[in-house]
Amino acid sequence: MAQYPSDLRYTKDHEWARLLDDGIAEVGVTSYAVEQLGDVTLVDLPEAGSDVQAHERFGDIESVKTVSELFAPVSGEIVEVNDELEGSPELVNEAPYDKGWMVRIKMNDPAEFESLMEPPGYEDFVSKIE
Amino acid sequence: MPGTATKGVELAQKLIFELGSEGRRGDSLPSNDDLPPVDPAALFGAAHREAPAPLPEVSEPELFRHYVRLSQQNFAIDLGMYPLGSCTMKFNPKVNEWAARLPGFARLHPLASDEGIQGALEVMYRLERGLAEVCGMDHVSLHPAAGAQGEYTGLMMVRAYHADQGRSPKKVLVPDTAHGTNAASCAMNGLKAVGFPVAESGIVKVSDIAPYVDDDVAAIMITNPNTVGLFETHIQEIADLVHDKGGLVYGDGANLNALMGRVRPGDVGIDVMQFNLHKTFTTPHGGGGPGCGPVGYKSILDPFAPVPVAAKREDGTYFLDYERPKSIGRLRGFHGNFGMMVRAYAYLREMGAEGLKGATEMAVLNANYLRARLGDTWKVAFDTTCMHECVISDRHLKETGVTTMDVAKRLMDYGFHPPTVYFPLVVKGAMLIEPTETESLQTLDEFVDAMEAISAEAQRDAAIVKNAPTLTRLRRLDETRAVRNPILRWTEPAEPTAEAAE
Numbered sequence: 001m002a003q004y005p006s007d008l009r010y011t012k013d014h015e016w017a018r019l020l021d022d023g024i025a026e027v028g029v030t031s032y033a034v035e036q037l038g039d040v041t042l043v044d045l046p047e048a049g050s051d052v053q054a055h056e057r058f059g060d061i062e063s064v065k066t067v068s069e070l071f072a073p074v075s076g077e078i079v080e081v082n083d084e085l086e087g088s089p090e091l092v093n094e095a096p097y098d099k100g101w102m103v104r105i106k107m108n109d110p111a112e113f114e115s116l117m118e119p120p121g122y123e124d125f126v127s128k129i130e
Numbered sequence: 131m132p133g134t135a136t137k138g139v140e141l142a143q144k145l146i147f148e149l150g151s152e153g154r155r156g157d158s159l160p161s162n163d164d165l166p167p168v169d170p171a172a173l174f175g176a177a178h179r180e181a182p183a184p185l186p187e188v189s190e191p192e193l194f195r196h197y198v199r200l201s202q203q204n205f206a207i208d209l210g211m212y213p214l215g216s217c218t219m220k221f222n223p224k225v226n227e228w229a230a231r232l233p234g235f236a237r238l239h240p241l242a243s244d245e246g247i248q249g250a251l252e253v254m255y256r257l258e259r260g261l262a263e264v265c266g267m268d269h270v271s272l273h274p275a276a277g278a279q280g281e282y283t284g285l286m287m288v289r290a291y292h293a294d295q296g297r298s299p300k301k302v303l304v305p306d307t308a309h310g311t312n313a314a315s316c317a318m319n320g321l322k323a324v325g326f327p328v329a330e331s332g333i334v335k336v337s338d339i340a341p342y343v344d345d346d347v348a349a350i351m352i353t354n355p356n357t358v359g360l361f362e363t364h365i366q367e368i369a370d371l372v373h374d375k376g377g378l379v380y381g382d383g384a385n386l387n388a389l390m391g392r393v394r395p396g397d398v399g400i401d402v403m404q405f406n407l408h409k410t411f412t413t414p415h416g417g418g419g420p421g422c423g424p425v426g427y428k429s430i431l432d433p434f435a436p437v438p439v440a441a442k443r444e445d446g447t448y449f450l451d452y453e454r455p456k457s458i459g460r461l462r463g464f465h466g467n468f469g470m471m472v473r474a475y476a477y478l479r480e481m482g483a484e485g486l487k488g489a490t491e492m493a494v495l496n497a498n499y500l501r502a503r504l505g506d507t508w509k510v511a512f513d514t515t516c517m518h519e520c521v522i523s524d525r526h527l528k529e530t531g532v533t534t535m536d537v538a539k540r541l542m543d544y545g546f547h548p549p550t551v552y553f554p555l556v557v558k559g560a561m562l563i564e565p566t567e568t569e570s571l572q573t574l575d576e577f578v579d580a581m582e583a584i585s586a587e588a589q590r591d592a593a594i595v596k597n598a599p600t601l602t603r604l605r606r607l608d609e610t611r612a613v614r615n616p617i618l619r620w621t622e623p624a625e626p627t628a629e630a631a632e
Contacts, residue, residue: 036558038535039610064609065535065552089614 003031004123005097009116012125013055013071016097023110025074028101029061029092032126037063040092043085045070045102050078052105054112059102061092072105074112080104133544133580135601143199147620150188157190203603205547211573215519215550215562216309216357218387218409219493225480226412226473235472240464244449250468251448254440257475258424261405264478264486265383266396267426270405273436273466277384280404280423281315281351283436286458287402287427288349288378289319290434294456299348299377305334307358307554309384312351321348328556332358332512336367343375353382354395355517357554359497359562361388369399378402383426386410387567388494388518391487395426402427411474422470436461492567493518496574500565503578507585511557519564521557532588532595534559539606540587540598544580 008016014033018026034040042062052058052072059070082101085091092100107113117125171178188196205212207220214220230236238247258270274280285302292299302316304323316323326342329335334352343350350372354362362368369379381395381403387410389395395403407413407422427435437457438450450465481489494517501510501520511521524534538548538561550562565574587594599606 041610041613064613066555068555 004119006119008097009073009113009118010122010125011055011071011073011116015071015073017073017113017116018097018101019113020104023107024079025076025105025107025113026101027073027103027105028096029070030122031096033068034093034096034100037061037068038065039063040089043089043092043102045081045085046078048078048081052076052078052103070102073116074105074107075109076105076107078103079106133546133576135543135545137601140202140603141199143196143203145620146186146188146193146196147622149192149196150186152187154187154189154192156188156193205542210545210547211565211569211577212547213549213563213565213577214547215359215521215564216384216553217415217550217564218385218406218518219412219489219566219568220415221412221566221568222414223412223477223480226476229476230469230472232472235468238468245447248448251440251450253475254465254468254471255442255448257471257478258440260475260478261424262426264390264394265386265403265405265426266394267403268396268429269432269435269439270424270426271436271439272422272424272471273461274404274423274425275462275467276421277404277406277409277423278311278315279461280406280425281311281380281382282318283423283458283461284380284402284404284425284427285315285319285321285349287425287431287434288380289321290456290458291378291431292348292376294433297376299346301342301344301347302380303339303342303347303350303372305338305352305356307332307356307556308351308353309357309382312353312382316351328356331514332356332360332556333362334364334368336364336371339368340371343371343377345375347372347375347377349378349380351380351382352400353384355385355388357385357562358512358521358556359385359388359516359519359564360512360514361517365398365400373399384409385518388490390490391483392490396428402431407470407474412477413470413473420467420470422467422474434458438465440465489567493565496565496567496569497563499571499574500563500578503574504563504581507582511560518566519562521554522561522563523557524559524561527585527588530588530592532592534561536595536598537561537581537584537588540584540595541580542599543601544583546577546580 004010008018010016010030014030016028016030020026040061040063044060046058052075054072054075056072057069058072061068061070081103085102094100212220234249238250244251254272258272261270262268274283300322301324302321304312304325305328306325307328313323324342326339329338333356339350350368352362352365352368354365356362372379378401379399381400383403383405386405390410403426405424405426408415413422433454433456435454435457437454437460438452440448441451442448497516497518497520501516504510504522508522509525511523524532524537534551538551541548552560553562554560584595
């Protein structure tokens, strides 16, 4: 698996988004974020049904090193939350693009998804971080 | 090998619940035959315990050995250098303990009349005046039980001040280098912490906050020196900007030990601040006793101060003044954590004005000495004169795979407590190092030698550092598992069955 899967889009806050059917975006954090965080110990997510704004905080992620905020890549309504992370936060470390997904957002404006970074752009962005 | 770590006999120790035996006692209480009988069930109602609590039953020597052995498994400031950053001073002078244990202080009853506790009230009054002088404030309240409660109190007074003017601004500006407690104090007060990013130089510029300052700003909270150990040089301009819009300036006094005697927060536009007595005035850090986080404030906030206040009459006697109709009220039972006030006052008097200034200068000099010497080997995060602490990172070890956490663990093998790691968040792989005013040049050099040795080890054979610590009683702990599956309660092991015993 490539470090940054080609079907995903990325943000400068190190979240990824995957386009599902019906204008729904699945959201998680990138393998770069996971590498920086170290072992994840807690993922604090909102309830399904809450609204989020692009670039605004929707939750927190805690690791043995630090606590970071999670920022939404797109605006919309959270229609599903990955409840498994509550008992098994290690899924974020083990499979950040798969079982470690966090929320699914019904997008208000699908154009927002298109404006996110594609893999080469994100890879370039990451390579410039010290 | 640099450092002071060596080997010695260390005794294993069980939990106290696993020691002793039924009926063993370490105390002898006088008989209560001549006292009137009491019916505990009637006295305590539903809270009355039917069977005795399953407490450990041990003799006095067992008890002492247990705790002394545990203390030997720990690292303490009385054993070696503790360069944890963002914690400031770690010195607990022994004379403070003598003063706080004087029977006239230690045995006071909290309900005693003002006439019966004149000495204690005088200490409170004098400590308030002394702290006010140090920080350039008009008044000080000694009530808050810790720095965090001090922040909470200060913001409550800010809120009351605005309400008194018929306003209810909701925003509190907090730089992204702020202590986590700042945002919590805002939330507890129903205010909204609005974070703003700080420029690459590490200090707040007027242009950083100008876009955020409007009529809805209740206050800005700013720590000076800030959490990366840099002096906020634009503090006066920032204060003017916020004041112009009707907001107040809250100064987080957590790092006051780098300013005392040199700069008074009250002189550079700060309206209200908290002291953390354990960070600046030698009272014990967390776990060493209760805390005390006095709040200093300008006269405009005096009507809203917590009650009671230790006050002095014209005839020279002292009393507790409750007369403040607009007060935010009472924060704590009785008069705050008085024992901490005695310790802080003892230090204040022992040092005097020149002594406090000297402590500040030594804290800053020591930090800069470490920054300069460590900078030969390690990547210094901000290449400028620092205040009481400096930030380095693991960047130069990137190719070796050795991280800040590994370095922290390896330092234990050299006999040093690790510094604060992965904080401040704005520096990747940060180590926040604070030598404090009390460490000698020899100790600082030993610390640098150890850090240089670790860097060399990482480059020669990373496994040495990755597998550390090796000399400690326990090897590297599984911190992840400890957080994911904490076991916080001891349970008695099941009785072994006959089969199992075979």
